[in-house]
Amino acid sequence: MALIAPSILSADFARIGDAVRLAEAAGADLIHVDVMDGHFVPNLTLGPQLVAAVRRETRLPIDVHLMVEEPRRFVPLFHEAGADWISIHVEATAHLHKDLTMIRGLGRKAGAALNPATPIETLKEVLPELDFVLIMSVDPGWGGQAFIPSCRDKIRRLRDWIRAEGFRIPIEVDGGIKLDNAEDIIAAGMEIVVAGSAVYEAPDPAAAVKALKAIARKTS
Ligand code: DX5
Ligand code: ZN
Numbered sequence: 762m763a764l765i766a767p768s769i770l771s772a773d774f775a776r777i778g779d780a781v782r783l784a785e786a787a788g789a790d791l792i793h794v795d796v797m798d799g800h801f802v803p804n805l806t807l808g809p810q811l812v813a814a815v816r817r818e819t820r821l822p823i824d825v826h827l828m829v830e831e832p833r834r835f836v837p838l839f840h841e842a843g844a845d846w847i848s849i850h851v852e853a854t855a856h857l858h859k860d861l862t863m864i865r866g867l868g869r870k871a872g873a874a875l876n877p878a879t880p881i882e883t884l885k886e887v888l889p890e891l892d893f894v895l896i897m898s899v900d901p902g903w904g905g906q907a908f909i910p911s912c913r914d915k916i917r918r919l920r921d922w923i924r925a926e927g928f929r930i931p932i933e934v935d936g937g938i939k940l941d942n943a944e945d946i947i948a949a950g951m952e953i954v955v956a957g958s959a960v961y962e963a964p965d966p967a968a969a970v971k972a973l974k975a976i977a978r979k980t981s
Contacts (some may be wrong), residue, residue, distance in 0.1 A: 762981035763947050764790035765973045766824050766933070767966075768957035769815070770806065771904040777811070778834040781818045782960060787970035791846065793955050795904075796839070798829035800854050802902040809835075809842035816843030824953075826874060826935065828901045829853060833860045840867045848872030848895045849934070851883050861890040872933065876901065876914070877909050881919045891930050893953065894919065898946075899936030905956040908937030920950030924949050940972050947980040 767789050772780035781792055793814055799805040815823055822845035829835055830848035833856070839847060847864045851873050854860050864871035873884055874895035884894065896916055897904035916932060923930050932947055933953035943954055954973055964967035 763951060763977040764931075764953045765970060765977060766791040766793040766953055766955045767795040767960040767970060768795060768904065768935070769961070770795040770956050771961035775917060777815065778818045781815055781821075782968070783967050784960065784970055785819050785821050787967040789970050789972045791822050791953070792819060793824045793826060793957075794844075796825060796827050796835070797902065797955075800830045801850065802828045804902045809838040812839055812842035817979035820844060824848075824933075826895065826955075827853075828874075833863060836860070836863055836867070836919075839871060840864075844869060846870040846872060846893065848874045848893070850874045850876065850901075852876055852879060858887050858889060858890060861887055865890065867891070873908055874935075877912060877915075878942055881915065881922060885926075888923070888926055888928050888930065893927075893931045893933055894923075895933040895935055896951075898934055898938070901936070905962070906937055908939075908942055912936075912945060914952060916946065917949040938940075940969065940976070943973055943976045944980055947977065 767784040797804045797806040823843040824846040825839045861871040864904035872893040898912040931952040933950040935955035939959045960966050960969045
């Protein structure tokens with residue numbers, strides 16, 4: 762069954778503890794934290810101290826999405842802060858293999874993230890190093906953008922290719938996932954559902970998490 766990972770980027774930053782606790786109580790599987798450095802993406806967001814604060818509020822695994830240049834510089838800080846899953850962008854490092862190995866060496870789950878324009882084949886030589894792949898289905902930088910339709914086929918091709926290569930690597934999809942498209946994208950191969958605005962801008966965020974869980978249950 763697909764896992765649900767609410768992204769706190771769309772939560773009220775003055776009430777992050779409440780946002781995390783309500784997601785956990787509603788059945789979320791992971792807490793997704795978007796880290797932006799103002800270089801790799803134009804926006805500037807959350808750091809290790811926020812991850813440490815989230816760590817104190819929940820027992821759920823924390824899924825840290827590093828949208829930063831030279832992610833290797835930051836991996837130890839997020840590891841110490843309590844991140845459980847750490848994804849880095851293939852576009853942001855010249856040493857993808859080394860960086861993924863570093864994350865695994867710290868005992869964390871290592872993921873490679875791909876921007877919408879980045880081909881899946883860039884992962885070919887590091888498939889054995891991956892615990893998950895993160896497919897960006899919007900150009901990273903902000904929550905609340907629309908899902909890019911061509912990403913659906915990219916997810917399907919990635920799922921089929923990973924299988925054909927003989928690996929079992931779950932696909933996380935991030936950007937523009939809503940209650941009305943989640944089922945279709947799960948059918949294409951999404952196994953970890955990141956949802957920011959669909960959860961935290963909903964009138965009832967807990968109900969939105971429950972509705973995504975119900976879709977995941979139905980589709981599995
Ligand atoms: C965008 C971030 C996403 C963001 C998704 O750059 O990586 O995780 O929170 O937000 P929604 O679900 O609103 O597209
Ligand atoms: Zn993200």
